């Protein structure tokens with residue numbers, strides 16, 4: 469397992485046994501919303517190919533390493 473994948477497994481709230489729940493945050497008109505991203509939901513975690521949620525939310529938080 470790569471380091472990024474291990475970080476996702478330990479820290480990403482969307483991690484579900486290697487699959488992604490696909491719940492992401494978006495900001496619209498100055499308000500924060502949650503939505504299910506169909507490109508991510510119920511699919512294999514794509515952290516190694518690039519995941520905006522991982523880079524912009526997970527990696528900005530306090531990490532369990």
Ligand code: SF4
Nearest residue numbers: 480483488513514519
């Ligand atoms: S694809 Fe991104 S949001 Fe989904 S589990 Fe992997 S790191 Fe988390």
